[in-house]
Amino acid sequence: MNPETVAVGTGRRTAYLVVLVVLPLLLVALAVPAAWGWGIGVRDVVIAVVMYLVSIFGIAIGYHRLFTHRAFRCRRPLRIALMLAGGMAVEGPVTLWSAEHRRHHKYADREGDPHSPWRYGESGLALLRGMAHAHVGWFFTARRRSNRRHWAPDLLADPDVRRFDAWYPAVAALSFALPAVAGGLWSMSWTGAWTALFWGGLVRYAVVHHVTWSVNSIAHTFGDRPFATRDRSSNVRWVAMLTLGEGWHNWHHVEPTCARHGVLRGQLDPSARLIRWFELAGWAYGVRWPDPARLERVSRIP
Ligand SMILES: [Zn+2]
């Protein structure tokens, strides 16, 4: 029997804090003089936007909907591509990400949830503290992390996933090497490589992190809750747009295995759209699309 959590040492928690918070913030601060000094050209914008889309789709479709929730099945090349795309977000190996997230769903906004904004209470200050904890604080404060052997034995049994996790540091390095190489080749200059590394690598990964984390902090605090759930999951349009569909978080907690999160009228879900295209191309199959009858039944709206 594998315990739900395993201990995390101070060294590792400090590393989380430095890599996930301190370093990206420093880099964003550096971006200000850099922006004045070099400016940002069309080339860097294009590279940064492409890297952003790859990272966010990789997390939303790959890490989250495919590997964590099994919302669809797909051919091996696409599975590997989605895993690599998720790796570009530099949010850890897929087994660890899935383990933390599966525990979040089991205990959402209750004792045991690794990142609930309601952890410290409902009053203004407690909620502010809780949001900081849900957004990023938990990376450092959690003395125990979710045990992969308990939460993700299916992923640990998958040789492709095991290989990906073993090579994870190289994948993370690729997240920075790719934009640098693209910028260098595009401009045929070292300066082009540096500015692309800066904007498409460093600034982009800092932004991707905060956008992803806003699902945990914002979309469990503000927004509307058309569906009745035991937790405080909610829908926030701007979060949904930045996360390419993940901010329609209320339905996701009703039916975590559903491939579509934005199920109501006007809720654009680019990740679901892309899964649909994969399905039409024959690369994805067994997609769990929402059942209209069930949607009707659980909706609070008459
Ligand atoms: Zn949630």
Ligand SMILES: [Zn+2]
């Ligand atoms: Zn989920």
